[in-house]
Amino acid sequence: MSAAAPRLAGLDALRGIAALLVMGLHANAVFGGLGAFSKGYLGVDFFLMLSGFLMARITEPRLAAGLLPQRFMVARYKRFWGTVALGSLIGIPYLWIRAGGEWWPFLPALLANFALLPWPVANLLFALNIPAWTIFAELVANGAHVFALRHLTNRWLAVLTIVLGGLTVWVAMAWGSLDVGARPGHIWAAIPRVFFAYCLGIGLWRWRQERVLLPLPAAVVLAAMSIAIMGSWYGDWRTWQFDLAFVVLLCPLVISAATAITRQTRLGWLSAAISFPLFAVHLPILEAVRELGGSKWQAIPLALATALTIVWWTNRRDARKALAKT
Template sequence: MHGQRLTGLDGLRAIAALSVILFHALAWQSGAQRGNAYLAVDFFFMLSGYVMARTYEDKLATSLSPATFLYGRFCRFWPTLFVAGLIGLPWFLVSFGVDQWGIAALNLLLIPTFQFVRLYPLNSPAWSILLELFANLLHTLVLRRLSTTTLVITVIAMAPLLAMSVSRISFDIGAMTAAFLPALMRVTFSYMIGIILWRWWRDRPSIAVPPALAFLIMPLFFSVATWFDVDSWQSGFLFILVACPLMLAGGLRWSGPAHEPTARAMTWGGAMSFPVYALHTPICMTVTMAGWPVAWGILPTFAAAYLFTRPNFGVIRHIVQWKRARALA
């Protein structure tokens, strides 16, 4: 069972990535943020906790070293982010000045810059990758050793602390240096819930959620919030504690032959989701620097992301992914 690809979750991953892109595009175009589609990142965190527990907890307890696991996770993310940073480099130097090349160099290596307003001014969404790697580190050192009951108690105890933080700021924390510590709670909270759901369900969710409903939850939730300009910490908890588990349950119940068009589309969407997420900001910022509407950056983003789904695109990516595959085999 553990070796089977969870095609339904691939489809949800694609919807989450598209939600983030549309959220940013609307904000950049209008100059004002509306809605709460940034919460799609919390679904990514919960999905990561589920998939990492499903795929690696047993291996980490036996044959896989923490260092090898973390190296593999870094190799999963860094090549795409490095190329994204190179794409955004001209925009960054024009916007912040050529004397800030040292900041750009650090960001290209996935190193945050705490002296800036943003951790990653070169490519803002990289903050979520840094925090996901932190959650992976915590997972391999601590969380995998905790019982499910202990994890549940920890999540319950963390909830009021997270609520106190986001009620004063917003759930849209992570990119800004000043909110780094609350952002650590944000990622760990959803990530731990993902681990718990894996241990409870083992790919067989105890709640019967129709897959079609699971695929509609994010578009409906974010569309209503955008239309009525709703953004509150309460809606954030509603999304994380109710919507995300329901989506996972429905996605896990989706089944169908891998050769069917729908299954192929979901698998392709899942493969596209991370490069789309990693590339969209520098590409769209470059487009706006050229004086074009930000929407013109969406098509080039998908075109560039498609290249990253090709098995032999890029010498760096090919070599690092090959090493990662050997390390995590």
């Protein structure tokens, strides 16, 4: 097997920032008062692009060295499932409410969503834990990558990305934004959105690897997405053109520039470690706190504390497994 690629500290830090932006979006949807995060759904496009970039960087060499695609996908699913299942457990009461207190469609939605599969209820694909649609989409993109996309030549990858880009422009114009994917009526529009960002990530690695497109100070790189998303609110730039510029221009520049940030810090490690747990559990927690009469200032710290607890427990479990092997 090939040697493991070193971690990229800048990308680690950006993961947590993107997760916070998505949580801000949902906190605004649940409680209101956080309109500056209304474009936070673009954090999803960043995550998808980063996934394509890192899969091309890390997983493609492993596959070339003999890792079976099927084995990778099983491991990927297991890695995602446990944390998402916790968020889904928290979301069970709210799914019952969304299902109108009826066993059908509550039960099939419960089983499907727990398995990380979509099932339409209340005009949502993942009514048990709404952000899980993104995790499902990433798994689909990862599967397409290991079984097909990695075999494309650079030319055909470029052609596919351009076609997907054209379709994504159409989606942005037709829907007025790129905020598509969570609802059954969006499913076809979500396909180009997901794969355009993902294929841009693959292409960014193939064509530039860790050669920076535009050198930027670390502070600018780490703040860029937050400034852009919040600036779109205060500057009244909440248009589909902004969404496209964020995905086509800002995300590739930020990912590329972040590869030059090599200094590992505890905060950067924590940002990476907390990003997926926070993404997977935050919305059911926000909704539960609202149902109990709480505020966003109680819900957000609780979501962060839950994600931190998951990180602590996971590290403790992994340490025990490593010790058991010695």
